[in-house]
Amino acid sequence: MTQSLFILTGSGVSAESGLGTFRDTDGLWAKFDWRELATPEAFASKPEQVHAFYNARRAGLKKASPNAAHLALADLERAWLARGGEFLLVTQNVDDLHEQAGSERVVHMHGELKKMRCELCGEVHEAFDEITMDLPCLNCREAGGLRPHIVWFGEMPMEMDLIYDQLEACDLFVAIGTSGTVYPAAGFSQVAKQAGARCLEINLEETDTSPLFDEARKGLASQAVPAWVADMVG
Structure with missing residues (x-):
């Protein structure tokens, strides 16, 4: 049995829970200008507009629940670890449905x-339902420094050292519901492949990186992921 499992999930996993994808024809960035909402420059020039966007998304997340794909991946983690395997799930999603x-x-x-993160002292806290520029940080008590704990365009993704260490050590790499267009995540399959891992893609349709994978399963995440997990755990 494969011992080290690395799973990458994208917005396709949460789409069936009612959370919008980003790069589809009807995705968030087709409806909103990311330059005005998801860059450090946008936050510096129009912070209340940026906060309003993420406050609305936070409110929307309250109405969402994990779907069958999230639940199956949690089951897989428990079964995999019980058998002594290594397991890491890296998600491009900013929702907490995997944890739920x-x-x-x-x-x-x-x-x-x-x-939320305070740009004045660097502390990260659970976010208020509504974040505004006049709210004080829970740590330094200064107002004006709170921002969403989100990686915006032009910023470095989080935990990259850990991610690459695990990619280079995994035996099986699985990408689920990802567009294959957003780097550095779009390059993860190549890193894993070069390190000797077997690669599986689970998605609705082919992506730019599909040719790199050893196996592909097509379908809705809520159907394809539980079926694959059932095969994995027997």
């Missing part, structure tokens, strides 16, 4: 919607 489903070994490379 019971996953524990999760890395949010693009940040977390339910957290």
Whole structure:
């Protein structure tokens, strides 16, 4: 049995929970200008507009629940660890649906919607429902420094040293519901492949990186992921 498992999830995993994808024709960046909402420059020039966007997304997340894909991946983690394997789930999603489903070994490379960070002191806290520029930091008590704990365009994704260490050590790399267009995540399959891992893609359709994978399973995440997990855990 494969011992080290690395799973990458993207917005396709959470789409069936009612959370919008980003790069589809009807995704968030087709409806909103990311330059005005998801860059450090946008936050510097129009912080209240940026906060309003993420406050609304945080409110939307309250209405969402894990779907069958999230639940299956949590089951897989428990079964895999019980058998002595290594397991890491890296997600491009900023929602906490993996955690709600019971996953524990999760890395949010693009940040977390339910957290906020103070740019004045650097502390990260659970986010208020509504963040505004006049709210004080829970640590330094200064106002004006709170921002969403989100990786914006032009910023470095989080936990990259850990991610690359695990990619180079994994035996099986699985990409689920990702577009294959956003780097550095789009390059993870190549790193894993070069390190000798077997690579599986689970997605609705082919992506730019599909040719790199040894196996592909097509379908909705809520159907394809539980079926694959059932095969894995017997």
